[in-house]
Amino acid sequence: xxxxxxxxxxxxxxxxxxxxxxxxxxxxxxxxxxxxxxxxxxxxxxxxxxxxxxxxxxxxxxxxxxxxxxxxxxxxxxxxxxxxxxxxxxxxxxxxxxxxxxxxxxxxxxxxxxxxxxxxxxxxxxxxxxxxxxxxxxxxxxxxxxxxxxxxxxxxxxxxxxxxxxxxxxxxxxxxxxxxxxxxxxxxxxxxxxxxxxxxxxxxxxxxxxxxxxxxxxxxxxxxxxxxxxxxxxxxxxxxxxxxxxxxxxxxxxxxxxxxxxxxxxxxxxxxxxxxxxxxxxxxxxxxxxxxxxxxxxxxxxxxxxxxxxxxxxxxxxxxxxxxxxxxxxxxxxxxxxxxxxxxxxxxxxxxxxxxxxxxxxxxxxxxxxxxxxxxxxxxxxxxxxxxxxxxxxxxxxxxxxxxxxxxxxxxxxxxxxxxxxxxxxxxxxxxxxxxxxxxxxxxxxxxxxxxxxxxxxxxxxxxxxxxxxxxxxxxxxxxxxxxxxxxxxxxxxxxxxxxxxxxxxxxxxxxxxxxxxxxxxxxxxxx
Numbered sequence: 001x002x003x004x005x006x007x008x009x010x011x012x013x014x015x016x017x018x019x020x021x022x023x024x025x026x027x028x029x030x031x032x033x034x035x036x037x038x039x040x041x042x043x044x045x046x047x048x049x050x051x052x053x054x055x056x057x058x059x060x061x062x063x064x065x066x067x068x069x070x071x072x073x074x075x076x077x078x079x080x081x082x083x084x085x086x087x088x089x090x091x092x093x094x095x096x097x098x099x100x101x102x103x104x105x106x107x108x109x110x111x112x113x114x115x116x117x118x119x120x121x122x123x124x125x126x127x128x129x130x131x132x133x134x135x136x137x138x139x140x141x142x143x144x145x146x147x148x149x150x151x152x153x154x155x156x157x158x159x160x161x162x163x164x165x166x167x168x169x170x171x172x173x174x175x176x177x178x179x180x181x182x183x184x185x186x187x188x189x190x191x192x193x194x195x196x197x198x199x200x201x202x203x204x205x206x207x208x209x210x211x212x213x214x215x216x217x218x219x220x221x222x223x224x225x226x227x228x229x230x231x232x233x234x235x236x237x238x239x240x241x242x243x244x245x246x247x248x249x250x251x252x253x254x255x256x257x258x259x260x261x262x263x264x265x266x267x268x269x270x271x272x273x274x275x276x277x278x279x280x281x282x283x284x285x286x287x288x289x290x291x292x293x294x295x296x297x298x299x300x301x302x303x304x305x306x307x308x309x310x311x312x313x314x315x316x317x318x319x320x321x322x323x324x325x326x327x328x329x330x331x332x333x334x335x336x337x338x339x340x341x342x343x344x345x346x347x348x349x350x351x352x353x354x355x356x357x358x359x360x361x362x363x364x365x366x367x368x369x370x371x372x373x374x375x376x377x378x379x380x381x382x383x384x385x386x387x388x389x390x391x392x393x394x395x396x397x398x399x400x401x402x403x404x405x406x407x408x409x410x411x412x413x414x415x416x417x418x419x420x421x422x423x424x425x426x427x428x429x430x431x432x433x434x435x436x437x438x439x440x441x442x443x444x445x446x447x448x449x450x451x452x453x454x455x456x457x458x459x460x461x462x463x464x465x466x467x468x469x470x471x472x473x474x475x476x477x478x479x480x481x482x483x484x485x486x487x488x489x490x491x492x493x494x495x496x497x498x499x500x501x502x503x504x505x506x507x508x509x510x511x512x513x514x515x516x517x518x519x520x521x522x523x524x525x526x527x528x
Contacts, residue, residue, distance in 0.1 A: 038200035043525030052275035067125030087212035096171035124167030129219035144187025157254020174209025182402040201453040204234035211238035229469025232481040236448035239492030247476030263369035276512040300509035303341040329484040356471035362420035480507040
């Protein structure tokens, strides 16, 4: 235990010095390397692409627009933007067109069975994007692991089944980080995904391809999964909405890798979309019979809720300081809430938040699930990360550096056993504190990430910044990432909206209100 404490203290000192001395220099280097060829996606001109999935579903059913016309519009957009951003790694365009035509034939016939009624299939004909980690029959399912190249899903994940029954048509699958455990979506199988607002920047991970293609207008809704912020970070970096559902509500099966043992408690499957009005109906479908647990049909009086705000993690030396522009954006949201509902948003300082990384790590590494090195070996053996690091240094490894680093870190878990116990206790105390603070009618506003979208590879200099999202995986609480406009550099800003367990309806309602009042998603093609 003493060795672990000394190691942690030394690490904190090194990172602090690095931040004060080297970060400005490395930032300048990244600027020189990546900004020279930076681009943004072209403006969206087709009005079909600028409508919510809810609205498109209404228009298709009312025969104002054909399903095949909608599908063709999104396919054309993917073909336009994907050569720029590399978000889509496989498609089923031909099958999707056939399925859209079948929808049109059904609706034109007018005599629909109960299966295709508005009640059973509310989103009939709406295009759907799917994270490649989810099984979609006949499509790749590798999560960027090179040895799984050519592996095709033979069935659909549960959430895919539910959404198909609701009428959506899957047409693309999107990129992830290797094995979905890093916050930049890049791997040796599919390459690197680039931000539609600035291709020199990351899209986040692991659901980075989803966040990117939705923000770029190539999709309107998508499926993401989140074990440490893998929905919310891409949604933040790409300026869209993403929701981490209350623990245990939406089925997590049908993913690779699929967490085992207590790792599953950290994982949440949820919706990603451009428009806040799509969050609730999508979540209702994805949750199936469990949707009643979330009170999604309950009317929310936003003016009667309690609001709290916290602008940083309280002083962790392992995470970066929050960018001043992100603090200003959150303050702007606070002012809007206060003025719109004639109430006071209370500023809080929850001191245990500065141990966010430690609490998430303690829960992750004490879960007893499958090791990351086993996943690296495709469950057919255990990869030794130390030789892989040597191979990486000479360009011969099949794995990315973040994956190798995670594998190496895993080998030192035993040294932190007693320290993990301490932080698991800290986590339980924080759960109690938040339950008392939020109750059934409270909302906490908190940064989604401390930095604006970094340059490619830059996350390796700030590996612990995911702690801003990872904390809530450890807590199991529902969280909605809400976009808050663009920075002076033209990069998306946002914040997290947190509420107590099974009160997802509160954060979703506030996200929709803030979209109305502060603008929501911004078309990246229209940035000056």
